[in-house]
Amino acid sequence: MIDLFGIARQTEFLRKAVDWKISKVLDHGQYILGPEVQELEDRLSEYLDAYVVTVSSGRDALLIALLSDGVGIGDAVAVPAFTFPATAEVVLACGATPVFIDIDPHTWTMDPNDLREKIEVNPHISVIIPVDIFGVPADYESIHEIAGPARFVLSDGAQSFGSKAKGWVDARALSFYPTKPLGCFGDGGALVTGDADQAASYRLLRSNGLGPHGQQYDYGMSARLDTIQAAVLLAKMGMFEAELERRREIVSRYDEVLQKHDQIIPQIIPTGVQSAHALYTVRSSSRDKLQDRLSEAGIQSKVYYPIPVHRQPAYTYLGAVCPVAEQLCNEVLSIPCHPYLTEDEVEKICEVLSEPQ
Numbered sequence: 365m366i367d368l369f370g371i372a373r374q375t376e377f378l379r380k381a382v383d384w385k386i387s388k389v390l391d392h393g394q395y396i397l398g399p400e401v402q403e404l405e406d407r408l409s410e411y412l413d414a415y416v417v418t419v420s421s422g423r424d425a426l427l428i429a430l431l432s433d434g435v436g437i438g439d440a441v442a443v444p445a446f447t448f449p450a451t452a453e454v455v456l457a458c459g460a461t462p463v464f465i466d467i468d469p470h471t472w473t474m475d476p477n478d479l480r481e482k483i484e485v486n487p488h489i490s491v492i493i494p495v496d497i498f499g500v501p502a503d504y505e506s507i508h509e510i511a512g513p514a515r516f517v518l519s520d521g522a523q524s525f526g527s528k529a530k531g532w533v534d535a536r537a538l539s540f541y542p543t544k545p546l547g548c549f550g551d552g553g554a555l556v557t558g559d560a561d562q563a564a565s566y567r568l569l570r571s572n573g574l575g576p577h578g579q580q581y582d583y584g585m586s587a588r589l590d591t592i593q594a595a596v597l598l599a600k601m602g603m604f605e606a607e608l609e610r611r612r613e614i615v616s617r618y619d620e621v622l623q624k625h626d627q628i629i630p631q632i633i634p635t636g637v638q639s640a641h642a643l644y645t646v647r648s649s650s651r652d653k654l655q656d657r658l659s660e661a662g663i664q665s666k667v668y669y670p671i672p673v674h675r676q677p678a679y680t681y682l683g684a685v686c687p688v689a690e691q692l693c694n695e696v697l698s699i700p701c702h703p704y705l706t707e708d709e710v711e712k713i714c715e716v717l718s719e720p721q
């Protein structure tokens with residue numbers, strides 16, 4: 365079976381480096397906020413040219429950013445209808461209300477026009493959380509223009525470590541969940557910001573609201589990244605750029621094949637940005653048949669996401685209207701584009717993609 369994420373192959377490849385890094389942690393025994401956490405934050409900070417605060421997961425990164433911004437009861441937060449449910453769940457966790465925004469039919473990221481219309485109806489929206497779905501950066505330039513200076517733009521970059529976006533955001537949340545472009549061996553995440561005070565606030569919130577001298581001003585969370593996970597990520601960081609380059613190569617092969625196909629349509633990457641290629645996702649009106657054909661050829665594929673978030677039982681009472689997201693959920697299919705695919709495997713996937721529907 366050609367695996368969707370290729371984690372076992374990557375582990376095999378990096379086994380020695382990871383074992384060595386983990387054994388160093390066992391030697392010093394500082395399992396919480398040990399030296400590897402600082403080393404990773406420094407490394408990520410250099411790579412992203414911003415302050416980086418590692419945390420326990422992508423979900424907790426989003427929640428900490430909202431808590432730090434003072435989001436609470438009575439606030440409305442704009443989220444796209446097509447995303448992993450955690451993007452909206454953190455809004456509930458703060459006591460605020462999500463406002464679901466439809467997506468662009470080509471890029472599948474938050475539709476700025478729908479955002480504008482929904483802000484007109486809901487002027488109380490204080491925060492906007494665009495999602496870089498499957499690694500493709502959201503349209504931050506347009507969103508920022510619509511948001512205005514008073515609204516906080518929090519990028520859900522859980523799937524987009526390694527991408528290059530256009531436009532400015534107040535903060536960005538990353539996830540190191542094992543299947544994300546940079547994944548650890550468990551849960552992990554980070555917050556990225558250009559603001560030193562904001563980074564300091566995130567540090568307080570991830571450690572029970574305790575400051576560097578043990579002073580407590582408010583409550584926080586117990587949401588640090590484990591030292592062992594930081595060690596795993598450090599071992600993987602060295603390979604990351606080469607992996608991304610390989611993903612790009614594979615994706616351009618698929619794109620080439622699908623150019624001649626008018627029934628299988630890939631996600632569109634806008635000009636001027638770079639995707640992290642977390643997943644290669646296509647839409648097709650005969651999605652289930654395509655999935656059957658891939659499965660017969662021994663190729664794993666998966667539907668991300670079968671249910672638009674506004675149709676989840678937790679949110680139906682809101683009565684949100686997002687028709688593009690709804691249709692997309694019936695048509696999308698994600699196929700393997702991980703960097704450990706062999707040439708033969710890429711060829712095999714191209715063959716199935718090029719067959720008539």
Ligand SMILES: *Cc1c(COP(=O)(O)O)cnc(C)c1O
Nearest residue numbers: 421422423448450451522539541
């Ligand atoms: C994975 C993911 C999250 C949550 O990240 P975790 O690390 O699993 O908590 C949030 N948003 C999106 C878009 C995701 O893909």
